[in-house]
Amino acid sequence: MKPLKRIRAYWVWVVFVFVALVLISFNAGKRRSWTPVEQVVIEITAPLQKFIRTSAKTVEGAWLKYFGFVDLREENTRLRGEIDNLRMQNDLYRELVSTHARLRELLQFKESIRSPVVAAQVIGRDPTGWFESILIDKGTQAGLRLNMPVVDARGVIGRLVAVSPNYAKVLLIIDQNSAVDCLVQRSREKGVLKGLPSQMCRLHYVSRAADVVVGDKIVTSGMDRIFPKGLPVGEVMEVADTPWEFFKDVTVKPSADFSKLEEVLVLLKEDPLSSPSRKTK
Amino acid sequence: MAWGLSLIYILLKGSVVNEIAPVFFDIDLVVVITAFLLMRSGTVGAAVFAFGQGMLIDLLSAGFLGLFALLYVLSYLCLELGARFFDLRSVQGQFILVGLVVYFRELVLVGLLDAFAFEVVPSASLFFWFGASAFFTGLIAPLIFSILSYVQIRTTGEIKGAV
Numbered sequence: 001m002k003p004l005k006r007i008r009a010y011w012v013w014v015v016f017v018f019v020a021l022v023l024i025s026f027n028a029g030k031r032r033s034w035t036p037v038e039q040v041v042i043e044i045t046a047p048l049q050k051f052i053r054t055s056a057k058t059v060e061g062a063w064l065k066y067f068g069f070v071d072l073r074e075e076n077t078r079l080r081g082e083i084d085n086l087r088m089q090n091d092l093y094r095e096l097v098s099t100h101a102r103l104r105e106l107l108q109f110k111e112s113i114r115s116p117v118v119a120a121q122v123i124g125r126d127p128t129g130w131f132e133s134i135l136i137d138k139g140t141q142a143g144l145r146l147n148m149p150v151v152d153a154r155g156v157i158g159r160l161v162a163v164s165p166n167y168a169k170v171l172l173i174i175d176q177n178s179a180v181d182c183l184v185q186r187s188r189e190k191g192v193l194k195g196l197p198s199q200m201c202r203l204h205y206v207s208r209a210a211d212v213v214v215g216d217k218i219v220t221s222g223m224d225r226i227f228p229k230g231l232p233v234g235e236v237m238e239v240a241d242t243p244w245e246f247f248k249d250v251t252v253k254p255s256a257d258f259s260k261l262e263e264v265l266v267l268l269k270e271d272p273l274s275s276p277s278r279k280t281k
Numbered sequence: 282m283a284w285g286l287s288l289i290y291i292l293l294k295g296s297v298v299n300e301i302a303p304v305f306f307d308i309d310l311v312v313v314i315t316a317f318l319l320m321r322s323g324t325v326g327a328a329v330f331a332f333g334q335g336m337l338i339d340l341l342s343a344g345f346l347g348l349f350a351l352l353y354v355l356s357y358l359c360l361e362l363g364a365r366f367f368d369l370r371s372v373q374g375q376f377i378l379v380g381l382v383v384y385f386r387e388l389v390l391v392g393l394l395d396a397f398a399f400e401v402v403p404s405a406s407l408f409f410w411f412g413a414s415a416f417f418t419g420l421i422a423p424l425i426f427s428i429l430s431y432v433q434i435r436t437t438g439e440i441k442g443a444v
Contacts, residue, residue: 016328017354045341177399196400197402
């Protein structure tokens, strides 16, 4: 009986490894949206993630407030109560002002873009820590489709790589699997922007003769047909010119602050990678 | 219970934990719960759990679909093999085996990422954080085992009581 049990244990392992390997083989190097079954899983888990994020923010706020009050212990109860009230009002006011400023920036940015946009809230980040993606609270029901560009007031954030009816996954430009066709704004030199492990990016395929200096602004070229031309992407931080290399090593600091993403804008434009005109060409 | 706990932890990692913890520091609750299920529910339950949680992480992350499913199934195999040398019912066994498997999982992940042309810079700090992840995951393993055992006993008792 025992050997039979052992064989069964190995079969279980073999079957799951086989399934996982098949999945990797079919999906490595490809970007595909969630399947209907996966969409159901996301539709169930994403509200929970939203709830957890909101709760965590509330707890964080309460915790910070607690530390703020520790120094006031020796003051009398009336003053403490008053300070408590004022501080809460102040926090609320600051939060409103900061939200207002963010939304005003977004609105100004929205007005500068010709295509219609949908604003979405960030409800989660990549759970692995190895990849760079976010989950947003808008999906196909709000008009979102695969490969739509995502931006914020500072510049390009990423593009949609999976969508369900109410949620979508955004691959950030700082992910190593991301690639954005870009231009150096001043000299119009071209390159492909890819993510680096340290929340920075590298502009690939910039020839050694190219005119690129530290401080140059990088914008989208529009050549990849995903991002509209001229969106700010980042600023050149470092340019290395190694004699035996074909290309310059250009490090770019993204315009957007990816550690503080809260609201983003999705540009509603047709998925260029699935349009019939592209297929016939 | 195990599925729910692990799901909440994965969502927490995507919401809060990864924002405050160092990038490569990863307390791996999935491995701990897989070890618990291997001890209590047997091989099939543990394998299905490991595969399912890996798939969920794959769905939520921007990696390749199947990557974490494969990683956790491999972790499950290591637990299965390691359980012949370390007693998962003892605190020491839980600490050592879970810690070793977490370290192994991190190394395999780096290997797989490298195979998929993902740029990972092997450095002393990277391996330090892997070690710290393994150590602290091993450290909390006996606690999680106790909590899950307690909940399982209570739940089973309640079910028996109801019948």
